[in-house]
Amino acid sequence: MTQALDIRGLTKTYGDGFQALKGIDLSVAEGDFFALLGPNGAGKSTTLGIVSSLVNKSDGEVKVFGFDIDTNLSEAKMNLGVVPQEFNFNQFEKVFDIVTTQAGYYGIPLRRASESAEKYLKKLGLWDKRNSPARMLSGGMKRRLMIARALVHEPRLLILDEPTAGVDIELRRSMWSFLEEMNRQGTTIILTTHYLEEAEALCRNIAIIDHGRILKNTSKRDLLQELSLETFVLDTEVALNSPPELPGFVCRLDGEGALEVDVEKGQGLNQVFVQLEDMGIKVVSMRTKANRLEELFIRMVEENASSAKPAEGVAE
Amino acid sequence: MTSRAILTAYYTIVIREIRRFTRIWAQTLLPPVVTMTLYFIIFGNLIGSRIGEMGGFDYMAFIVPGLIMMAVITNSYANVVSSFFSMKFQRSIEELLVSPVPNWVILAGYVSGGMARGLSIGLLVTLLSLAFTNLSIHSLPMMIVTVVLTSALFSLGGFINAMLATKFDDISIVPTFVLTPLTYLGGVFYSIDLLPNFWQGVSLLNPILYMVNGFRFGILGVSDVNPYVSLGMILVFIAGLVFVALTMLARGKGIRH
Numbered sequence: 118m119t120q121a122l123d124i125r126g127l128t129k130t131y132g133d134g135f136q137a138l139k140g141i142d143l144s145v146a147e148g149d150f151f152a153l154l155g156p157n158g159a160g161k162s163t164t165l166g167i168v169s170s171l172v173n174k175s176d177g178e179v180k181v182f183g184f185d186i187d188t189n190l191s192e193a194k195m196n197l198g199v200v201p202q203e204f205n206f207n208q209f210e211k212v213f214d215i216v217t218t219q220a221g222y223y224g225i226p227l228r229r230a231s232e233s234a235e236k237y238l239k240k241l242g243l244w245d246k247r248n249s250p251a252r253m254l255s256g257g258m259k260r261r262l263m264i265a266r267a268l269v270h271e272p273r274l275l276i277l278d279e280p281t282a283g284v285d286i287e288l289r290r291s292m293w294s295f296l297e298e299m300n301r302q303g304t305t306i307i308l309t310t311h312y313l314e315e316a317e318a319l320c321r322n323i324a325i326i327d328h329g330r331i332l333k334n335t336s337k338r339d340l341l342q343e344l345s346l347e348t349f350v351l352d353t354e355v356a357l358n359s360p361p362e363l364p365g366f367v368c369r370l371d372g373e374g375a376l377e378v379d380v381e382k383g384q385g386l387n388q389v390f391v392q393l394e395d396m397g398i399k400v401v402s403m404r405t406k407a408n409r410l411e412e413l414f415i416r417m418v419e420e421n422a423s424s425a426k427p428a429e430g431v432a433e
Numbered sequence: 434m435t436s437r438a439i440l441t442a443y444y445t446i447v448i449r450e451i452r453r454f455t456r457i458w459a460q461t462l463l464p465p466v467v468t469m470t471l472y473f474i475i476f477g478n479l480i481g482s483r484i485g486e487m488g489g490f491d492y493m494a495f496i497v498p499g500l501i502m503m504a505v506i507t508n509s510y511a512n513v514v515s516s517f518f519s520m521k522f523q524r525s526i527e528e529l530l531v532s533p534v535p536n537w538v539i540l541a542g543y544v545s546g547g548m549a550r551g552l553s554i555g556l557l558v559t560l561l562s563l564a565f566t567n568l569s570i571h572s573l574p575m576m577i578v579t580v581v582l583t584s585a586l587f588s589l590g591g592f593i594n595a596m597l598a599t600k601f602d603d604i605s606i607v608p609t610f611v612l613t614p615l616t617y618l619g620g621v622f623y624s625i626d627l628l629p630n631f632w633q634g635v636s637l638l639n640p641i642l643y644m645v646n647g648f649r650f651g652i653l654g655v656s657d658v659n660p661y662v663s664l665g666m667i668l669v670f671i672a673g674l675v676f677v678a679l680t681m682l683a684r685g686k687g688i689r690h
Contacts (some may be wrong), residue, residue, distance in 0.1 A: 122528060131690065166690065169530075169531045170531055170689070171527055171689060171690070190533070191434055192533075192535040194531065195434075195533055198533070199527075199531045200525060201524075203524065204524075205523070205524035205525055205528065206525050206528065207519075207523055208523065208580055214449075214452070218445055218449050218528070221442060221444070221446075221448075221529055222445060222446075222528065223437020223442070223532055224435065224437070224442050224533075225438075225441065260668055266528070267548055275571045296623045355630075374544055378544035390653065
């Protein structure tokens with residue numbers, strides 16, 4: 118299968134000596150919906166910055182649909198659309214002008230650029246605002262404007278760096294639907310996000326990066342199967358004073374009197390309910406304590422941090 | 434990119450630049466017209482009538498070419514330095530950096546935008562000067578070539594300044610402390626024949642002197658320096674600044690991490 122993005126041995130050392138990337142390998146197949154996750158400063162934005170030519174790499178190889186950014190940069194860029202984390206358009210320009218100007222940079226004549234701008238501004242609910250200066254838009258509209266701008270030249274690979282940061286839940290869901298539709302129509306999508314629920318809902322494959330190294334690069338399904346323990350929060354009809362004895366399970370009360378039960382992989386929840394039923398405890402609602410991917414993510418990053426510390430100490 | 438796509442990208446940058454300075458015409462087009470009107474009234478009419486002739490022409494006619502060049506130089510420079518630095522500041526420069534536009538097209542687009550403003554204002558000031566004096570053009574080709582190349586040169590200067598600038602102060606230092614003194618001392622208001630030998634020699638080190646005199650030769654047919662030497666110097670400066678600007682773009686100086 119064609120690789121939409123192929124990264125080999127990518128390193129980046131900034132001028133102050135900080136090594137943001139320590140030789141990462143990453144492949145994203147054509148048609149994938151891929152998440153690059155990591156804590157702040159892990160190297161996500163540096164990686165995407167190098168792919169989109171905003172950051173100079175120190176070493177390594179980057180190919181977009183087989184086009185090497187060292188030898189075929191123009192072709193690589195033609196296949197790429199980028200939605201950055203921060204607003205990066207001229208706040209005084211009109212919405213329509215921002216999108217058509219971007220198309221012009223890709224060599225698209227004005228008539229075709231105008232048609233494409235209309236298509237994406239309508240899809241993203243910005244057509245009514247086309248003559249407004251960008252500074253008059255709300256935060257959510259500005260994010261959608263950046264998506265329209267990134268799509269105006271119909272790229273095969275769309276990179277989104279925290280696309281839903283600061284966006285309300287309703288708008289976030291509508292942006293998810295839009296991105297899913299784009300992906301169904303064949304656009305490969307790579308996103309970074311702090312909302313792990315977003316990655317879990319949208320993405321098929323996930324890489325976790327921390328301290329400039331890829332910790333994991335696998336399918337979401339395989340990743341979630343690594344989760345050995347999940348905590349469920351049960352709201353009982355009558356508040357409990359102390360956690361009940363449930364053989365085979367560890368349980369405790371949270372700060373608000375709800376019952377937390379740790380369930381290991383392979384254990385069924387039925388046993389929990391049977392035992393609670395026998396004790397006359399009625400459960401009125403249930404939820405997982407944390408998002409599954411979030412639990413796994415935190416565990417991996419914490420493990421990486423604890424394993425990295427002695428090594429860093431030796432280096433010093 | 435195909436040559437047609439490159440041409441579209443170039444037009445896009447130029448049109449965007451023209452749209453920018455015409456949108457804010459009260460900041461870009463009006464002030465130089467007002468300033469030059471005051472120069473014509475005060476220096477040309479009021480003071481000039483007491484000065485008499487200079488270089489064989491009445492004082493008003495003598496200063497008109499210099500004032501036109503002054504407007505062209507400052508506005509060509511100001512347009513590119515402010516536009517490109519604003520793009521860096523707002524990060525909208527990233528729109529260009531992620532796109533496949535070649536560096537030389539980016540440079541050509543911005544320089545053309547600066548020239549569009551500089552030459553538009555040059556034309557406005559020329560038309561304005563007709564209300565104060567009669568201009569009989571000595572050599573139209575020399576006049577046009579000099580003003581166009583000078584505008585390109587200072588647009589290039591503005592581009593390099595914007596790439597190096599990290600804060601707004603950095604884009605006003607060169608116009609205030611370098612361009613303005615060099616322009617005023619570049620023979621706009623006087624012929625260097627009036628200066629003692631030593632200061633005549635010093636004046637010959639000022640590149641703006643050559644541009645002002647080259648243009649003055651095109652209009653009046655008089656010049657303190659050989660006008661063809663002026664053209665040669667402008668071309669050498671342009672070649673040097675194009676090389677510097679393209680090298681900086683290739684390295685991503687001030688625009689890529």
